Amino acid sequence: xxxxxxxxxxxxxxxxxxxxxxxxxxWVNECGRLLPVYPIGTVFEGDHAVFAVKAGQATPSDVECQxxxxxxxxxxxxxxxxxxxxxxxxNNPKDRDLYKxxxxxxxxxxxxxxxxxxxxxxxxxYQKSKEEAQNVGNV
Amino acid sequence: MAKKILGKGTILAFSVSSTFTAxxxxxxxxxxxxxxxYYDSTTLDGGQYATQENTSINxxxxxSAEFFYDPTNAVHMALKTSLRxxxxxxxxxxxSPGQLIRLTYTDSGPLVENWNCVGLQIDEKxxxxxxxxxxxxxxxxxxxx
Numbered sequence: 001x002x003x004x005x006x007x008x009x010x011x012x013x014x015x016x017x018x019x020x021x022x023x024x025x026x027w028v029n030e031c032g033r034l035l036p037v038y039p040i041g042t043v044f045e046g047d048h049a050v051f052a053v054k055a056g057q058a059t060p061s062d063v064e065c066q067x068x069x070x071x072x073x074x075x076x077x078x079x080x081x082x083x084x085x086x087x088x089x090x091n092n093p094k095d096r097d098l099y100k101x102x103x104x105x106x107x108x109x110x111x112x113x114x115x116x117x118x119x120x121x122x123x124x125x126y127q128k129s130k131e132e133a134q135n136v137g138n139v
Numbered sequence: 140m141a142k143k144i145l146g147k148g149t150i151l152a153f154s155v156s157s158t159f160t161a162x163x164x165x166x167x168x169x170x171x172x173x174x175x176x177y178y179d180s181t182t183l184d185g186g187q188y189a190t191q192e193n194t195s196i197n198x199x200x201x202x203s204a205e206f207f208y209d210p211t212n213a214v215h216m217a218l219k220t221s222l223r224x225x226x227x228x229x230x231x232x233x234x235s236p237g238q239l240i241r242l243t244y245t246d247s248g249p250l251v252e253n254w255n256c257v258g259l260q261i262d263e264k265x266x267x268x269x270x271x272x273x274x275x276x277x278x279x280x281x282x283x284x
Contacts (some may be wrong), residue, residue, distance in 0.1 A: 086214075108247075115147055
């Protein structure tokens with residue numbers, strides 16, 4: 001059973017790492033530190049392949065994995081979107097809805113030490129419709 | 140200049156088959172108890188005030204996370220599996236068998252801390268006016284890496 005990652009996942013090298021996993025690890029520079037990651041396209045195997053699909057980290061690469069995870073393509077896509085948000089620290093239900101709608105892409109620290117959202121492609125349209133709705137309410 | 144950083148966006152992940160897997164639907168995270176260990180060194184022939192001395196040993200923290208619990212979620216299920224079948228592997232850099240957990244702060248760095256979790260407790264709370272919530276308490280051995 002095999003699955004292929006659809007998101008970059010940080011690797012934990014403190015314990016046993018199978019040889020076929022080890023060869024797929026890449027080191028990425030994250031703010032001056034090199035961290036090991038499994039890049040998008042990494043192939044997981046066995047029970048872990050099924051777990052990765054169920055967790056939303058990967059997509060099945062063979063029929064056995066697809067059957068073992070017990071999810072249809074729509075459910076798999078939904079799980080992947082859910083995990084994408086979790087991995088970005090987006091846990092607030094309202095923010096998750098905004099992320100799904102393309103209004104925000106995540107969070108970032110502003111220079112003054114405030115958290116701001118990273119604007120998504122639909123951010124401006126969302127703000128505009130919110131203002132319009134407010135104006136209607138004020139009339 | 141020191142900057143305020145917010146809790147929103149903090150990520151708690153734990154190691155599953157050599158991947159750091161983020162825990163979904165977290166409401167809050169607490170890290171408590173990390174500190175110096177000290178003892179009362181007051182003697183009968185001492186001065187007016189009681190004295191204390193550092194043992195040169197640091198206490199590890201306990202990390203806990205409250206989250207909406209979904210018994211069908213693969214990551215929540217993996218947490219339960221970790222509790223029922225604790226790891227017997229000693230992570231490199233540590234002396235006790237455990238499983239690494241990773242806390243990623245929201246600063247621009249960001250700061251990333253790995254801790255060796257040697258024990259896990261998961262409590263669940265069911266209430267009429269609330270979703271089912273769970274609290275996972277991670278007992279930590281050693282320092283951060």
